Amino acid sequence: MLELKNVNFSADGKHILKDISFKLGAGKFIAITGPNGSGKSTLAKVIMGIEKPESGQIFFNGEDVTNYTIDQRARMGISFGFQQPVRFKGITVHDLLNLSAKEKLSSKDACNILATVGLCANSYLDREVNASLSGGELKRIEIASVITRGTALTIFDEPEAGIDLWSFNNLIRVFNEMREKLAGSIIVISHQERILNIADEIVLLSEGRIAKIVPHGEPLESFIPVQDVRTCCKL
Amino acid sequence: MDKVVLDKFDSALLKAVADLDNMPTGAFSLRRNGQPVKVNITPNINIIPKKDKPGIDIYVRADTKGETVHIPVVITESGINDVVYNDFYIGKNADVIINAGCGIHNDGCNDTHHNGIHRFFLDEGSKVLYVEKHYGEGDGSGKRVLDPVTEVHMGKNSSCEMRTTQIKGVDSTIRTTNAVIGDGASLVITEKIMTHGDQLAETNFKVDLDGFDSKVQVTSRSIATENSTQKFVSNVNGNNQCFGHVECDAIIKDHGKVISIPEITANCVDANLIHEAAIGKIAGEQIIKLMTIGLTESEAESEIINGFLK
Ligand SMILES: Nc1ncnc2c1ncn2[C@@H]1O[C@H](COP(=O)(O)OP(=O)(O)O)[C@@H](O)[C@H]1O
Ligand SMILES: [Mg+2]
Numbered sequence: 147m148l149e150l151k152n153v154n155f156s157a158d159g160k161h162i163l164k165d166i167s168f169k170l171g172a173g174k175f176i177a178i179t180g181p182n183g184s185g186k187s188t189l190a191k192v193i194m195g196i197e198k199p200e201s202g203q204i205f206f207n208g209e210d211v212t213n214y215t216i217d218q219r220a221r222m223g224i225s226f227g228f229q230q231p232v233r234f235k236g237i238t239v240h241d242l243l244n245l246s247a248k249e250k251l252s253s254k255d256a257c258n259i260l261a262t263v264g265l266c267a268n269s270y271l272d273r274e275v276n277a278s279l280s281g282g283e284l285k286r287i288e289i290a291s292v293i294t295r296g297t298a299l300t301i302f303d304e305p306e307a308g309i310d311l312w313s314f315n316n317l318i319r320v321f322n323e324m325r326e327k328l329a330g331s332i333i334v335i336s337h338q339e340r341i342l343n344i345a346d347e348i349v350l351l352s353e354g355r356i357a358k359i360v361p362h363g364e365p366l367e368s369f370i371p372v373q374d375v376r377t378c379c380k381l
Numbered sequence: 382m383d384k385v386v387l388d389k390f391d392s393a394l395l396k397a398v399a400d401l402d403n404m405p406t407g408a409f410s411l412r413r414n415g416q417p418v419k420v421n422i423t424p425n426i427n428i429i430p431k432k433d434k435p436g437i438d439i440y441v442r443a444d445t446k447g448e449t450v451h452i453p454v455v456i457t458e459s460g461i462n463d464v465v466y467n468d469f470y471i472g473k474n475a476d477v478i479i480n481a482g483c484g485i486h487n488d489g490c491n492d493t494h495h496n497g498i499h500r501f502f503l504d505e506g507s508k509v510l511y512v513e514k515h516y517g518e519g520d521g522s523g524k525r526v527l528d529p530v531t532e533v534h535m536g537k538n539s540s541c542e543m544r545t546t547q548i549k550g551v552d553s554t555i556r557t558t559n560a561v562i563g564d565g566a567s568l569v570i571t572e573k574i575m576t577h578g579d580q581l582a583e584t585n586f587k588v589d590l591d592g593f594d595s596k597v598q599v600t601s602r603s604i605a606t607e608n609s610t611q612k613f614v615s616n617v618n619g620n621n622q623c624f625g626h627v628e629c630d631a632i633i634k635d636h637g638k639v640i641s642i643p644e645i646t647a648n649c650v651d652a653n654l655i656h657e658a659a660i661g662k663i664a665g666e667q668i669i670k671l672m673t674i675g676l677t678e679s680e681a682e683s684e685i686i687n688g689f690l691k
Contacts, residue, residue, distance in 0.1 A: 196669055216672040217681075225673065232670040235602075235630065236688030245684060246674045291674060 147172045147331055148193070148299055153202030155185075155192055162188050163199070164354040172298070173329045175321065177342045180351035186335045187229050189351065190301045193333070194226040195219045206299070223298035227305060229335070231288035233276045239287055240271040246294040262320055263290045264313030282308035293320060300324060301333045306341065318344065390486045394455040398482025398514040401453065405480075409451035410437050415463040426450055426477075436466030436498070443472030443504070451480045454497065459489020459523045464496045469509075471501065471539075476508040483527055485550075487519040492526055500532040503539035503566070511543040517550030524552040533560040535568060537592070542569040547582065548690065549575065555583045562623075564592035570599045573690045576609035576637070583612040590623035590652065599627045602689055605637030616644040619652025629658040632689060 148170040155163040162185050170176055178186050191197040193204060195216040203212045211219055234242070243256050251259070257267035263286035273279060275287060285308045292300055305317060318340065324330045334341055342348050348360040387395070387404075391413065395401045404411070404419065408426035411419045417437070420428050425445040429438045439450060456463060469479065487493045503509060517525035533541060547554060560568050568588065576582050588597045597617060605611045617625040631639040643656040663685050671681035 194673055196673070215678075216669060217675055217677050220673050220675040228670065228673075232664075232666045234667055234685065234688060236691045237684065238688075241684075241688060245671065245676065248675065295674060 147207055149205040150193070151203045151205070153189075153192060153199045153204065155188060155197055155199045157197075162354050163192065166202070166354075166356060168349060168356065168359065170299075170331050170333065172331055173325055174346050175325060175332045175334070175344065176347045176349055177345035178333060178335045178349045178351055179337060179342060180357070184351040185354040186351055187303055188354075190226060190303050190333070190335060193301060194224060196226075220295075220297075225292045225295045225297045225300045227288050227292040227300070227302040229303035229307070231275075231284040233284065235274065235276055237275050238272050239275055239290075242275055242287065242291050243294055246291045251294075259290050259294055260287075262293065262316060263287070264310070264316055265290070280308075282310065285309060286313060289317070289320075293324065296324075296328055297330065298328070299331045299333070301335075303335045304337070305334065306336060306338045314338075314340075388457070390457045391455050394457070394484030394486055394516065394518075395453055397516045397518075398455075398484040399451060399453045399480055401451070405449075405451040407449055407451070408439075409453075410439075412452075412454045412463075412465060414456055414458045415461050423448060425475075431466060434466050435464065436468070439467065439469045441469070441471045441475045441477050441507075443475060445472065445475040445477060447476065449478040449480055453481070454483040454495060455486075456484070456493050456495055457486045459487050459493060459519075459521055460491030462494045464494075464498065466498045466500075468500045469502065471503045471507040471509055473504040474506040475504070478510045478512065480512050482512075482514040482516070484515075485517045485519070485525040485527070487517065487521050487523045487525050489519075489521040489523045491521075492524040494526045494528070496528045496530065498530045501534065501541065503533070503535045503541060505537045505539065507536070507539045509539075509541045511541065513543070513545045515545070515547040515551050515554065517552065519550075525550060526553045527551050528553075528555045529557070531556075531558045533558070533562075533568060535560065535562045535566040535592075535595075537563050538565040539563070540567045540569075543571070545570075545572045546690075547574050549577070551580065551582070552578075553581045555585070557585045558587070560586075560588045560597070562588065562590050562592055562595040562597060565594045566592055567596040568598070570597070572599075572601045572603075574601070574603040574611060575686075575690060576603075576605050576611055577607050578609060579607075580609040581611075582609070584614065586615040586617075586627075588615075588617045588625065590617065590619045590625055591621060592623070593621050595621060595623045597623075597625045597627075601629045601631075603630070603639065604632045604634065604686060604690065605639050606634040608636050610638045610640075612640040612642070613658075614642045614644075615656070617646070617654055617656075619645070619647045619649055619654050621649050622651035623649070623653070625652070625654040627656045629656075630689075631658075631660040632663055632686070633660060634662070 260267040
């Protein structure tokens with residue numbers, strides 16, 4: 147359902163994604179992991195259309211979407227949960243969920259969605275999606291805005307960041323439900339072992355390149371390059 | 382002046398500025414084309430026309446609760462220059478809503494002016510919610526000009542919230558608001574302005590926090606589009622133990638221009654005053670986020686603007 151062919155991306159003269167190719171089947175769950183700065187978020191943004199690759203192609207359900215805008219891809223069935231949630235002045239949590247759902251959700255429906263990300267809805271629905279919410283709250287609202295859409299492909303960028311244990315268990319349940327109910331495909335960028343463990347495949351990114359694709363069940367440790375941090379600081 | 386027949390412009394303007402489909406119930410005073418046309422009073426709220434100049438005195442009896450005073454103004458004749466003086470006397474512990482608004486329909490080539498000079502005198506413990514909408518329309522080359530002047534005198538432990546909105550069609554406006562706040566009294570001002578074309582909007586706030594534990598919160602949210610210009614000047618003086626917070630948030634588009642001039646003066650060591658101002662384009666990441674949930678770029682932009690001005 148998703149295929150990347152030789153995707154390259156550069157910014158500010160820096161080659162960030164190098165010749166990325168992979169396929170994701172319908173209903174599959176892949177995890178992308180790798181060191182900070184290896185290009186994981188950039189890869190997700192290229193799939194969503196937020197960044198345009200300088201070469202290579204992206205296919206979604208057989209259609210070449212390389213030159214499609216963000217909203218075209220969104221309407222075709224791609225969703226993306228930001229690593230750093232965006233804040234808004236004046237747009238409430240309820241507004242954001244309505245926009246995601248493309249309908250006016252009743253308070254009850256909106257509550258149910260928030261409950262799946264561990265937020266007690268009554269106290270959140272009318273809050274603005276702004277800096278008065280904590281990082282973890284914003285992150286969960288971001289995830290809620292994505293799962294509300296129930297699209298064929300959903301990309302989560304480090305969803306575990308700022309989320310407590312209770313919600314974390316829920317998050318895993320959410321992933322499982324998305325796969326069962328929607329036959330949806332999921333890409334999760336994560337460092338969390340528990341998320342990596344439930345993935346069908348783990349894509350290991352290193353310096354903008356796919357270093358390894360590890361099938362479910364195989365140990366990952368041996369593939370993670372151990373980098374001596376001190377070498378980075380050498381002048 | 383008892384029977385009032387509203388034409389279609391009057392009705393549309395009333396709807397726009399006061400959300401009224403009909404003549405309101407309760408206390409009201411409707412002013413049209415520079416003339417008072419209808420006044421209604423209640424046992425608790427008296428409205429008396431001024432003798433020496435255009436305008437009315439509004440007296441709200443002490444302990445009045447839950448009543449609304451409507452004072453809409455509509456102008457449909459081109460070239461009117463209307464200045465009106467309205468004084469509000471709010472009795473002790475009264476709690477009322479004042480719904481004001483001015484709508485101008487100008488199809489002619491002459492400028493239409495309306496200047497509402499409002500003075501509020503709040504007695505001890507009284508509470509006022511003042512809601513005001515300014516709106517202009519019409520195809521003429523004549524300008525629609527509104528220059529409101531507001532004076533607020535707040536007695537002990539009184540509270541006042543003023544919500545002013547100007548979203549469309551006013552070519553030029555200079556708003557002047559002066560407030561003197563007494564012991565334990567609290568003033569909240571929220572203004573929302575959107576300007577288009579070559580419009581000009583200027584707001585001047587001067588607040589004297591004279592009372593012990595007096596408070597003021599001013600929030601201005603504005604959007605300047607096309608070639609319009611906005612200027613926001615605030616001047617808060619902390620003359621006692623007090624709290625003042627001024628927040629000016631502006632979005633600029635096209636060639637819009639916004640000037641924000643803060644002035645906070647602490648004349649007392651226990652004064653606590655904050656000014657925050659931010660001017661900028663709509664954040665690109667906000668548009669991107671809304672596009673990732675399926676909105677087009679222009680849908681995303683209007684959602685962001687609607688939310689900002691909500
Ligand atoms: N628009 C950009 N301009 C310049 N550098 C960028 C841009 N986007 C990302 N980078 C750089 O590319 C590298 C990969 O970033 P990112 O994809 O965010 O990594 P990850 O998510 O794996 O931590 C980083 O070194 C980052 O600083
Ligand atoms: Mg990242």
